[in-house]
Amino acid sequence: MTSVAGLPAKPRIRLGTFPTPLQPAPRLSAVAGVEIWLKRDDLTGFGLGGNKVRGLEFLLADAQRRGCDHLVTGGGPGSNWAMLAALAARTLGMDTVLVCYGTPVPPVGNMALASMIDAEIRFTGDPDRASVDVVVERVADELRAAGRMPYPLGRGGANPVGALGYLAASVEMAAQLTDLGLAPTALWLPTGSCGTQAGLVAGAHWLRCGYEVVGVTVSRPVAECVNRIATLAAAAAEDIGVPGPCNEPVVVDGHIGPGYGKRSADGDAAAQLVARTEGLFLDPIFGAKAMAGLLAAIRRGAVVGPVVFLVTGGAPTLFTTP
């Protein structure tokens, strides 16, 4: 690839520091037996960094353009998304209501950070994660009835506007790969709400990047991820007026461990290896499990290098995941 297409102009605010580094991981590669590169989106430079910063640049621009004064979103009590969304909204002078599933828990980690910036936190009282979506809509209705202008957002900000974040990241990384003369076979990442993988899938197809985008699910069943990614990627591509991807998204199962938000044995082992070889701490809920998936695929002989691993952040949960 000699030149990189630009993303059509979309309303965007600046939150992060881009481009994030694309670094070799020589010691990890030597142990794994495959050349691995790290795309450091833990270093997006807003809050404590992480992948959600990219989507928020487009989502909050959209909220501002619509004249909204309240962000309403949510997730689990430890959600990286919820904290970063509230933080971004606060810097723009918007209030936030965060809806958490379950019953009240002591504010540690991301929830303590959200409290520090005075986000209002409400619990659904229902352990079902999908209860968040229902209450987000209800809170938005309450705010409208009170004469406010809410901007409701689903968990993870996984909608076509949010997916623009990783379309833009695809453009950014394509330029880095060109500069490095690097042609990876695959880009691996953890997949939760699916917005990140959707943006990357749409971006790789649009830019003819030549690498496969491989998500390791950390929460949802594979079939649900595949559907969500395909739908979101098609919508994101349509939004910028380019052809949508045709292949079925690739999602790897088998590394959720005891459940979403909980540590897994193979994830912890993978995180330990990465910390000891590269001096990088992968979060236990997303990054560790995705790296476990990549290392297992390498051991099966299913990976030809070089590959890029997307480091998605999640630093606050390093200290709060038992």
Ligand SMILES: *Cc1c(COP(=O)(O)O)cnc(C)c1O
């Ligand atoms: C949200 C999140 C992910 C997953 O991204 P999705 O777009 O929700 O699939 C991965 N890693 C971290 C640290 C996250 O906070």
